[in-house]
Amino acid sequence: MKIYTYTKCSSCRKATKWLKEQNLDFEEIPIRETPPSVDELRTMLEYVGDLKKLFNTSGQDYRALGMKDKLPSMSNEEAFECLAANGNLVKRPFLLAEGKGTTGFKEETWAALLKA
Numbered sequence: 001m002k003i004y005t006y007t008k009c010s011s012c013r014k015a016t017k018w019l020k021e022q023n024l025d026f027e028e029i030p031i032r033e034t035p036p037s038v039d040e041l042r043t044m045l046e047y048v049g050d051l052k053k054l055f056n057t058s059g060q061d062y063r064a065l066g067m068k069d070k071l072p073s074m075s076n077e078e079a080f081e082c083l084a085a086n087g088n089l090v091k092r093p094f095l096l097a098e099g100k101g102t103t104g105f106k107e108e109t110w111a112a113l114l115k116a
Helices: 010-021 038-048 060-064 067-073 076-085 107-115
Strands: 002-005 027-030 094-097 100-103
Touching: 002 010, 010 107, 038 076, 038 094, 038 100, 060 067, 094 107, 100 107
Parallel strands: 002 027
Antiparallel strands: 002 094, 094 100
């Protein structure tokens, strides 16, 4: 299981703390330095179902790059390339496990996902 995080993100810290409390093994990857790959983003889209859920819509980079206006006209592949090139644009924490994944941290969602 991989979790992409940012050290200054409180949701990321809560998520890794929760995973440790559940005694779950995971690999923590710094999202800004090593964003998810295009293949990982493509896989995550299958799990979350909405391209917008891959984006950190409240982030400074999202606003500065005008992504709100650009996103509706972007192809999935263009969006994946954009996300893979800039980890600040990716919704975090970004969790990929075998056959499942999610973005953001809601304890109930993670509990249901990882105990399934």
